[in-house]
Amino acid sequence: MNNEVKAKSDKNSDVNSDKNSNKNRDLNRDLNRDLNRDINKDINFENIGIIGLGLIGGSIAKALKNSPYTGKIFGLSNSTKTVQKAHAEGVIDNDQNDFHEIVKKCDLIILASPICTYAKILKDIKNHIPPDCLITDVGSVKSSVHATVADILKGSHRFIGGHPMAGSEKSGYEVSKAHLFENAYYFLTVQTEDKEVNAVKEDMTGSNEIIASDNDLHRLWHLVELLGGKPHLISPEAHDHMVARTSHLPHLCAALLVQSLGESKNDLIHFVGGGFRDATRIAAGDPKLWRDILSANKSQILSAMEDLLSNLEKCKAMIMSEDTRGLETFLTESKLVREGIPKHLVDSYDKEYALYIDVKDQPGVIAKVAGLMADNDINIKDIEIIHAREHIPGVLKVGYYTDSALQNAKLLFNHTLFNWSEACNL
Numbered sequence: 249m250n251n252e253v254k255a256k257s258d259k260n261s262d263v264n265s266d267k268n269s270n271k272n273r274d275l276n277r278d279l280n281r282d283l284n285r286d287i288n289k290d291i292n293f294e295n296i297g298i299i300g301l302g303l304i305g306g307s308i309a310k311a312l313k314n315s316p317y318t319g320k321i322f323g324l325s326n327s328t329k330t331v332q333k334a335h336a337e338g339v340i341d342n343d344q345n346d347f348h349e350i351v352k353k354c355d356l357i358i359l360a361s362p363i364c365t366y367a368k369i370l371k372d373i374k375n376h377i378p379p380d381c382l383i384t385d386v387g388s389v390k391s392s393v394h395a396t397v398a399d400i401l402k403g404s405h406r407f408i409g410g411h412p413m414a415g416s417e418k419s420g421y422e423v424s425k426a427h428l429f430e431n432a433y434y435f436l437t438v439q440t441e442d443k444e445v446n447a448v449k450e451d452m453t454g455s456n457e458i459i460a461s462d463n464d465l466h467r468l469w470h471l472v473e474l475l476g477g478k479p480h481l482i483s484p485e486a487h488d489h490m491v492a493r494t495s496h497l498p499h500l501c502a503a504l505l506v507q508s509l510g511e512s513k514n515d516l517i518h519f520v521g522g523g524f525r526d527a528t529r530i531a532a533g534d535p536k537l538w539r540d541i542l543s544a545n546k547s548q549i550l551s552a553m554e555d556l557l558s559n560l561e562k563c564k565a566m567i568m569s570e571d572t573r574g575l576e577t578f579l580t581e582s583k584l585v586r587e588g589i590p591k592h593l594v595d596s597y598d599k600e601y602a603l604y605i606d607v608k609d610q611p612g613v614i615a616k617v618a619g620l621m622a623d624n625d626i627n628i629k630d631i632e633i634i635h636a637r638e639h640i641p642g643v644l645k646v647g648y649y650t651d652s653a654l655q656n657a658k659l660l661f662n663h664t665l666f667n668w669s670e671a672c673n674l
């Protein structure tokens with residue numbers, strides 16, 4: 249363990265401060281010092297149990313299976329069907345069905361079920377978790393999760409919170425994918441007795457606080473990297489402050505925009521433009537999951553909503569008083585901030601590897617293109633017929649998982665009679 253690695257969170261929740269990012273950068277640099285390291289030795293987990301095999305849990309299992317990780321992956325779920333499916337696909341290595349017996353073998357447990365299920369699950373498995381097993385989670389809220397864990401485990405096991413900033417509005421094992429976390433930030437949160445992230449703290453105080461040793465943090469950090477994510481250390485409080493504004497309030501706003509279509513929303517929905525689609529995609533997320541998230545981050549959501557209301561009032565006043573200058577300034581500032589999203593984030597969220605193939609909308613055309621790809625071993629992510637041709641150069645949109653698949657497809661199409669062009673903004 250490197251005791252020089254220090255990563256304290258900013259007390260004022262100023263998560264964007266240089267101080268904080270420098271500390272995280274230092275930690276990252278330190279952890280990546282030896283590029284030739286043996287990743288399995290660094291991680292040092294042999295039996296990873298994932299509780300909840302949905303979008304996130306399933307994606308973690310698939311990402312691990314696709315990685316150099318050589319240990320076992322056990323899937324634990326309230327859905328036997330999902331476990332059977334994951335097992336049949338070779339994604340998990342379960343050799344028995346008994347939940348408690350599987351837990352007994354784990355040296356890392358990842359809670360990947362809805363956060364409202366954590367308390368019941370932890371109470372149920374607590375006496376079966378090996379003393380040296382590390383516990384983590386993927387929940388979208390962190391302070392309340394740390395409190396629940398501390399309340400139930402009472403210091404019996406080490407816990408590090410986790411939250412991948414990757415996902416979608418879809419749920420379930422069926423939509424999970426190995427590359428979900430690629431280039432996405434993955435927050436790690438450590439609770440210490442003075443509520444600061446303190447990666448150098450190695451002593452266990454014996455209090456009810458759950459304190460993870462920095463060795464645990466390093467192991468988990470490497471695991472996140474193995475998943476393709478970018479680990480980022482932060483305090484639970486700073487995390488909740490940030491995601492209330494970057495993720496939870498946007499979800500609420502998406503739902504508000506849909507509701508604001510008004511009484512005739514079911515009619516208007518047929519005429520929406522790209523802007524509405526972009527701004528409301530996440531409103532299609534699982535209502536139960538989001539009900540939990542918004543309730544679990546109550547104080548931060550309420551504070552973010554105050555800011556939203558005040559901005560709404562400001563805009564209303566400007567429109568009412570025909571303050572076009574003020575309105576323009578407000579919109580310009582928003583535009584500049586939005587355009588400032590770092591390129592790597594825009595790429596990881598928006599980047600799609602797709603080609604528009606200029607074909608006639610007629611029977612057999614999908615089979616023809618799909619067959620061509622299959623014959624040449626090019627994996628297709630999705631395929632879609634675009635019926636509205638305005639602004640769109642071709643009628644068949646073919647999505648690929650990787651840039652190299654896209655490049656191969658281009659070469660192939662160049663040798664056929666298909667005209668193609670690259671993805672445009674829909």
Ligand SMILES: NC(=O)C1=CN([C@@H]2O[C@H](COP(=O)(O)OP(=O)(O)OC[C@H]3O[C@@H](n4cnc5c(N)ncnc54)[C@H](O)[C@@H]3O)[C@@H](O)[C@H]2O)C=CC1
Nearest residue numbers: 300301302303304325326361362363387388415416419420
């Ligand atoms: N959906 C998203 O985009 C993201 C979600 N998260 C967090 O990940 C967690 C899981 O979310 P998703 O994977 O999206 O949900 P999901 O609905 O796709 O998967 C949840 C899984 O948990 C299982 N489950 C439910 N109760 C259980 C129990 N008592 N014991 C064992 N398994 C149980 C369900 O069968 C289901 O397979 C949530 O805590 C959420 O806050 C984090 C980042 C992104």
Ligand SMILES: O=C(O)C(=O)Cc1ccc(O)cc1
Nearest residue numbers: 388412413414415416417530
């Ligand atoms: O679909 C999207 O754009 C998301 O932002 C997914 C998401 C949902 C919940 C999280 O806690 C983190 C990420």
